[in-house]
Amino acid sequence: MMNLSSTMNASGCRYCVSPLKQLLHTTNHHLRFRPCSPSLFSSSFNNLKLPNFNLLLTSNSFFFTMEQYGVISSEKVARVMETIDRALFVPDKTPAYADCPQEIGYNATISAPHMHATCLQLLEEKLQPGMHALDVGSGTGYLTACFAMMVGPQGRAIGVEHIPELVASSINNIEKSAAAPLLKKGSLSMHVGDGREGWPECAPYDAIHVGAAAPEMPQALLDQLKPGGRMVIPVGNIFQDLKVVDKNPDGSISIRSESSVRYVPLTSRDAQLQS
Numbered sequence: 176m177m178n179l180s181s182t183m184n185a186s187g188c189r190y191c192v193s194p195l196k197q198l199l200h201t202t203n204h205h206l207r208f209r210p211c212s213p214s215l216f217s218s219s220f221n222n223l224k225l226p227n228f229n230l231l232l233t234s235n236s237f238f239f240t241m242e243q244y245g246v247i248s249s250e251k252v253a254r255v256m257e258t259i260d261r262a263l264f265v266p267d268k269t270p271a272y273a274d275c276p277q278e279i280g281y282n283a284t285i286s287a288p289h290m291h292a293t294c295l296q297l298l299e300e301k302l303q304p305g306m307h308a309l310d311v312g313s314g315t316g317y318l319t320a321c322f323a324m325m326v327g328p329q330g331r332a333i334g335v336e337h338i339p340e341l342v343a344s345s346i347n348n349i350e351k352s353a354a355a356p357l358l359k360k361g362s363l364s365m366h367v368g369d370g371r372e373g374w375p376e377c378a379p380y381d382a383i384h385v386g387a388a389a390p391e392m393p394q395a396l397l398d399q400l401k402p403g404g405r406m407v408i409p410v411g412n413i414f415q416d417l418k419v420v421d422k423n424p425d426g427s428i429s430i431r432s433e434s435s436v437r438y439v440p441l442t443s444r445d446a447q448l449q450s
């Protein structure tokens with residue numbers, strides 16, 4: 176059972192709160208982030224341009240209650256989120272450990288920590304050492320780096336992102352992080368491409384994560400999932416569900432909805448830049 180007394184809050188900006196690293200030093204690794212409250216906005220965004228509230232709504236759990244906030248129940252996921260420091264992946268002067276999506280430019284966001292944790296936990300079984308993982312819409316590279324740490328040097332973690340500038344900055348971010356040796360070795364790689372087509376060169380994948388909402392289930396991604404593999408993908412337009420897609424050993428597909436979510440769309444580069 177979860178021990179609420181060891182649940183901790185992570186909020187504020189990276190200059191004035193303990194880093195995630197310290198906050199994860201709890202006895203049972205149950206961690207709770209504080210949601211973006213009005214006071215957080217006023218203290219953290221005082222000296223910044225006004226936040227784009229549409230973007231800030233993305234990638235957050237749709238039901239904005241404390242009950243649903245970011246409880247990490249997997250020790251392995253807690254460890255990887257501790258090892259890959261989110262502060263290296265968010266733009267300067269952004270509150271790295273607040274449980275909100277943050278703008279990263281190009282009409283994109285880094286997902287909220289609770290969404291990263293949720294997706295890592297949903298995929299954990301398929302991120303064992305030596306497995307292959309694909310991160311579509313890799314943005315800052317944070318989750319791809321986490322995948323790479325979990326599958327290890329014998330595995331493969333691929334990030335695909337269609338904004339070349341984001342791919343370049345994700346590589347810079349990863350080079351500063353604990354995943355740098357994996358990038359150097361080549362078990363972790365970041366690519367410019369249309370993620371709706373997946374990344375056939377390294378398919379099939381044990382785990383596929385999609386970090387942007389697809390209007391419908393992309394066939395290419397289903398095709399690139401290994402039998403026994405799992406994909407986590409937000410699907411929908413205004414109303415989106417985080418879908419957990421399992422490819423059974425006989426090749427048939429089982430799909431369930433995990434929760435209602437709000438992500439930026441999985442779309443064309445032009446549509447995204449014009450939105």
Ligand code: SAH
Pocket residue numbers: 281283284285286311312313314315316317318335336337338341368369370371386387439440441442443444447
């Ligand atoms: N998971 C990432 C980014 C989430 S935002 C993180 O947490 O850092 C979603 C990302 O998907 C954006 O970076 C956006 O540019 C990208 N994206 C949207 N449509 C895409 C497509 N068709 N192909 C590749 N990337 C896409």
